Every structure is written in C-alpha cells, then in structure tokens.
Amino acid sequence: MSLPVEAATSALALTEAGSLTGSPDGPGTDETLRHGGLPDRRPAAKPDRHADADPTPEPGPGRVVLILAVLIVAAGVPLLIAMNRLTGPTSRDTPAQPSSRSAATATASAPSPTPSRTRVEIARECLLGSWTVTDYGKVVLGADKRGYVAEGGGGGTYTFRRDGTASENHPADRPALTAAGGSRYAVTLTGANTYRYGIRIDRGSLLLDLTRTSGNLRLRITRNGALHQQFPVPAGSDDAIEQFTCAGNRLIFDGIVDTVLTRTTT
Numbered sequence: 001m002s003l004p005v006e007a008a009t010s011a012l013a014l015t016e017a018g019s020l021t022g023s024p025d026g027p028g029t030d031e032t033l034r035h036g037g038l039p040d041r042r043p044a045a046k047p048d049r050h051a052d053a054d055p056t057p058e059p060g061p062g063r064v065v066l067i068l069a070v071l072i073v074a075a076g077v078p079l080l081i082a083m084n085r086l087t088g089p090t091s092r093d094t095p096a097q098p099s100s101r102s103a104a105t106a107t108a109s110a111p112s113p114t115p116s117r118t119r120v121e122i123a124r125e126c127l128l129g130s131w132t133v134t135d136y137g138k139v140v141l142g143a144d145k146r147g148y149v150a151e152g153g154g155g156g157t158y159t160f161r162r163d164g165t166a167s168e169n170h171p172a173d174r175p176a177l178t179a180a181g182g183s184r185y186a187v188t189l190t191g192a193n194t195y196r197y198g199i200r201i202d203r204g205s206l207l208l209d210l211t212r213t214s215g216n217l218r219l220r221i222t223r224n225g226a227l228h229q230q231f232p233v234p235a236g237s238d239d240a241i242e243q244f245t246c247a248g249n250r251l252i253f254d255g256i257v258d259t260v261l262t263r264t265t266t
Contacts, residue, residue, distance in 0.1 A: 120199050123206050126246035127160040127199075129266040137176050137257030138187040140221055141229070149257055150176035150187040158251075158261060166195045166210065168217060186222045189233065193217040208253075210240040 117125075137151035153176030160166045175186040193215030200207050212234065221229040234240035243254040249263035 119201060119206070123199050123244075123246055126248075127208075127251070128162060129160065130264045131158045131160075131251055131261035132264050133157070133173075134260050134262050136189075136259040138219065138221075139256055140178060140180075140185045140187060142181050142185070143183060143223065143228075144181045146181070148178045148180040148185065150178035150185055151257060152176050153187060153189070156189055157264075160197065164196055164198070165213075166197045168193045168195070168215075170217065183223050184225075185228065188220050188222075189217065190220055191216040191218050193233070205243050206245065208242040208244050210234070210242065212238040212240075 133154050133156040135151075136153045136156075137149055138153070140148045140150050142148050153174055155173040156168065156170035158166065158168050169192040170189040171192075173189050175188040177187075178185050194213045195210040196213055197211070198209045200209065217233045218230055219233050220227070245252050245254065251261040251263070253259040253261075
C-alpha cells in the first residue's frame with residue numbers, strides 16, 4: 001500500500017524543484033528533453049535580464065494542500081478496502097445469532113402439549129370407584145295389565161374397576177313403592193352380580209354395556225305383601241345397556257325412572 005504514496009511524493013518533489021527547467025545540466029539538456037532528444041536549430045534567444053529567475057512559479061500553500069489531500073484520499077480507498085477484507089464485516093453488518101446453548105435451553109423449557117382426552121376416557125375415569133344407590137324406581141305391571149311406576153328404592157352398591165370389571169350388590173335394599181288399582185306394590189332388588197363393562201357413544205349418548213359373568217341378582221315384586229313377580233336381572237339375557245351421565249360424585253342411569261348413585265370411594 002506504500003507504492004501510491006511514494007510515487008505521488010516523487011511527482012510532487014519534481015513539480016516543486018522544476019526539474020524540467022533550470023536543471024544543473026544546462027540549457028542543452030533542457031532543450032533536448034523538450035524536443036524529444038533532437039537538438040534545437042532555432043537561433044538562441046536574446047538574453048533576458050530575468051534569465052536567472054525560475055520560470056516555474058512556486059506552488060502556493062493552497063495548491064500543495066490540495067495535491068496532498070487528493071493523494072491521501074486516493075491512497076486511502078484501497079487501504080480501507082484491504083483492511084475490510086482482513087477484518088471481515090462488522091457486527092452491524094451481521095445480525096446476532098443465538099448461541100446453541102440458548103436455543104437448547106429454550107427448546108427444553110418449552111412445555112410439551114397435553115393431548116386432550118376423549119369423552120369416553122373422561123367417562124371411564126369418572127366411573128371408577130364405589131357408588132351407593134340413593135334412589136331408584138321401577139315400572140311395575142299391575143294385576144290389571146297396566147304399568148305403574150314404583151319409586152323411592154335404594155341401598156345397593158356398584159363398584160367399577162380399572163381392569164374393566166364391575167360388581168353390583170343389594171343385600172338389604174329399601175323397596176320402591178307404588179299404589180295403583182286399589183293394590184300396594186313394593187319392588188326390591190336382592191342378590192349380587194359381577195360384570196365385564198364397556199363404554200361407547202351412540203347418537204351422542206354415553207352407553208354402559210354390562211355383560212354378566214356371574215351372580216344371582218333378582219327383582220322381586222310384591223302385591224299387598226304377597227309375591228307378585230320375580231325374575232333375574234338383567235331379565236331375558238346376560239347383557240344390560242344403561243344410558244348414563246357421570247360428573248364428580250354423581251352418577252345417573254337414565255331410564256323411564258332414573259337411578260341415582262352417590263360416590264363413596266374412588
């Protein structure tokens with residue numbers, strides 16, 4: 001990078017000294033330089049009283065400063081370019097990049113999304129545990145062949161387990177009662193059953209499928225204190241389907257007459 005400055009300095013020294021005129025070699029050398037090396041055939045000029053003066057005017061201070069400024073600027077441009085190549089781009093030219101440690105920390109601290117549970121999964125979790133029947137009712141076929149609703153029964157228990165098994169027990173229920181057609185009817189569940197159970201959705205409703213695996217649960221109906229009817233539960237098959245709702249500590253088997261249960265253990 002020093003060559004342009006030295007060349008410019010030499011040019012400035014030649015200009016200031018007037019090397020092309022008034023050189024130590026005398027007029028002959030000067031004339032030869034002016035005419036490309038050929039001697040000058042013109043008659044010699046008359047002596048001038050000012051011949052000793054240097055015909056090249058001395059450059060003023062302003063002229064010297066201007067020349068120096070141009071040379072410095074011309075030499076500085078490649079210098080800046082070379083320095084920029086050596087040092088590379090500045091921090092303002094390149095956006096800051098996060099460190100790998102910061103990126104790893106941000107990834108590790110981000111919580112993983114929790115998958116939403118299905119309606120069946122929520123219902124299954126709600127069913128788990130033991131329940132006591134607080135109120136149930138049954139439809140009674142009277143002696144007149146008409147149906148009557150007996151209400152107010154209770155006392156039995158249900159238990160649902162995670163392995164898909166369930167049990168129902170009615171050791172000493174409170175009977176559901178009704179009076180119709182001049183007769184008094186009492187409905188009582190007795191005995192116990194065990195089941196395999198499943199949950200599904202049909203037409204927007206939760207259904208509890210109970211498949212009996214063992215038991216002797218029976219529905220017993222009396223009329224005016226005498227046995228009127230008795231049959232196993234579920235009646236006619238080993239399967240029962242209950243439409244139900246479960247929320248918190250309350251379970252309801254929906255039917256013509258609802259059966260309401262309250263949670264006792266989880």
